Amino acid sequence: DQNLKKFPKDFLWGASTSAYQVEGANHEDGKGDSCQDVKELPKGTAPLDVCADHYHHYREDIQLMAEMGFKTYRFSIAWTRILPNGIGDVNQKGIDHYNDVINTCLQYNIEPLVTMFHFDMPNALDEKGSWSNPESVDWFENYARVLFENFGDRVKYWLTINEQNMLTLVGPMIGTLRIPEGTKNVVKETYQQNHHMLVAQAKAMVLCHQMCPSAKIGPAPNISLVYPASCKPEDILAAQEFNAIRNWLYLDMAVYGRYNNLVWRYLEEHDATPSFAPGDKEALAEAHPDFIGFNYYNTATVKRAGLDVKKDEHADQQKGLSEPGYCEAVDNPNLVKTQFGWEIDPLGFRATMREIYSRYHLPMIVTENGLGAYDKLEDGKVHDDYRIAYLKAHIEQVKLAITDGVEMMGYCPWSALDLVSTHEGIRKRYGFIYVDTSDEEVGSLKRYRKDSFYWYKKVIASNGEDL
Ligand code: BG6
Numbered sequence: 001d002q003n004l005k006k007f008p009k010d011f012l013w014g015a016s017t018s019a020y021q022v023e024g025a026n027h028e029d030g031k032g033d034s035c036q037d038v039k040e041l042p043k044g045t046a047p048l049d050v051c052a053d054h055y056h057h058y059r060e061d062i063q064l065m066a067e068m069g070f071k072t073y074r075f076s077i078a079w080t081r082i083l084p085n086g087i088g089d090v091n092q093k094g095i096d097h098y099n100d101v102i103n104t105c106l107q108y109n110i111e112p113l114v115t116m117f118h119f120d121m122p123n124a125l126d127e128k129g130s131w132s133n134p135e136s137v138d139w140f141e142n143y144a145r146v147l148f149e150n151f152g153d154r155v156k157y158w159l160t161i162n163e164q165n166m167l168t169l170v171g172p173m174i175g176t177l178r179i180p181e182g183t184k185n186v187v188k189e190t191y192q193q194n195h196h197m198l199v200a201q202a203k204a205m206v207l208c209h210q211m212c213p214s215a216k217i218g219p220a221p222n223i224s225l226v227y228p229a230s231c232k233p234e235d236i237l238a239a240q241e242f243n244a245i246r247n248w249l250y251l252d253m254a255v256y257g258r259y260n261n262l263v264w265r266y267l268e269e270h271d272a273t274p275s276f277a278p279g280d281k282e283a284l285a286e287a288h289p290d291f292i293g294f295n296y297y298n299t300a301t302v303k304r305a306g307l308d309v310k311k312d313e314h315a316d317q318q319k320g321l322s323e324p325g326y327c328e329a330v331d332n333p334n335l336v337k338t339q340f341g342w343e344i345d346p347l348g349f350r351a352t353m354r355e356i357y358s359r360y361h362l363p364m365i366v367t368e369n370g371l372g373a374y375d376k377l378e379d380g381k382v383h384d385d386y387r388i389a390y391l392k393a394h395i396e397q398v399k400l401a402i403t404d405g406v407e408m409m410g411y412c413p414w415s416a417l418d419l420v421s422t423h424e425g426i427r428k429r430y431g432f433i434y435v436d437t438s439d440e441e442v443g444s445l446k447r448y449r450k451d452s453f454y455w456y457k458k459v460i461a462s463n464g465e466d467l
Pocket residue numbers: 018021162163166222295316317368372414420421422423424428
């Protein structure tokens with residue numbers, strides 16, 4: 001369409017992974033255990049000691065990314081490779097590994113976009129109370145300092161905490177966020193942990209600006225606009241409240257350093273307002289992100305509901321999130337679902353981008369978006385036209401959002417290559433690159449280019465014009 005604006009010349013096309021889901025080798029080269037390494041795995045899912053074995057295949061993988069024309073690669077650093085106990089001694093082999101990952105990216109002119117923390121709390125720190133412990137703020141700041149010292153000369157883009165909102169809303173499903181036994185007020189404990197993470201993030205942003213003045217840093221929550229189930233005024237209020245609880249709390253804190261008033265009211269109602277340590281308020285006010293990273297898979301829809309609403313025990317990042325006393329998650333009858341029951345809503349993506357931008361006016365980068373599906377490898381090929389259709393529909397909406405005046409810096413779908421999902425194994429595949437392995441047994445680990453690989457290559461080569 002002639003009337004659409006073009007993607008900026010330096011638009012960061014790429015894709016994402018996270019350490020615990022892609023690397024494997026979780027006991028090699030001095031790595032300490034993270035909460036993911038010690039959790040009970042959901043039945044029938046691949047163990048995390050191999051995953052896509054990216055730890056040993058990263059050179060080949062980055063070369064394939066370069067072949068697709070990636071301008072950026074979003075990956076996370078495993079805290080426990082750098083500091084096996086979370087604090088204390090630095091593991092030089094971990095530093096060497098990520099130095100090589102970063103240098104390999106740069107060799108291919110791929111900007112590393114580094115997530116500092118993606119669902120993998122060091123187990124040694126979990127045993128000290130995890131994010132419940134007020135010292136967790138210092139643990140994270142110390143880890144951030146080690147990262148900036150070692151990699152800050154080359155990494156220009158940093159992301160703090162992946163999906164802090166999902167850790168808070170569905171932590172146990174993701175295999176993390178421990179609530180100490182005997183906790184009476186779980187909401188209070190959860191939001192105290194959340195508060196520590198927010199302060200930790202703020203301190204990391206300030207430190208980044210001090211130690212690496214030319215680098216940029218931002219948060220990476222999962223932002224899904226919440227729709228009201230109807231135009232009933234009660235549903236509108238419920239959607240506003242759940243938008244605040246699910247989304248805006250995290251961005252208001254990162255950008256403005258203050259609690260969203262609707263969330264504060266929710267916390268007051270639950271006798272769950274967090275305690276502030278001396279200096280927290282100042283740290284939150286001092287920190288500023290340079291951009292907003294966000295993950296988007298689909299929207300959510302809610303109707304007003306009372307205290308009798310139960311939390312869905314199968315709720316995950318993208319479905320069934322209800323809030324007793326506030327709202328109940330309902331299906332959106334206008335949308336179709338993926339094979340794994342996640343709704344598909346490209347237009348909601350544009351609405352989400354518009355809304356974030358109108359609230360914060362910062363440049364934005366999509367740090368995840370994508371389709372999990374059962375892919376089939378046949379004669380060395382994977383015909384994933386459904387993934388191409390999903391991504392095409394979403395990239396079109398990025399173009400429309402840019403035309404709306406939203407400042408978009410980049411697009412990094414999930415995931416660069418197949419990896420283990422949070423709770424549904426490696427049978428739920430997201431990658432452009434197929435990895436030969438399964439939940440049942442470790443395979444050859446050979447890499448295959450899916451149809452979406454060739455398609456994305458063309459998209460990048462045309463800077464988003466040829467979809
Ligand atoms: C996001 C996470 O919630 O969604 C990723 O940041 C995750 O770690 C991705 O893998 C897809 O979710 P799932 O549950 O299908 O793995």
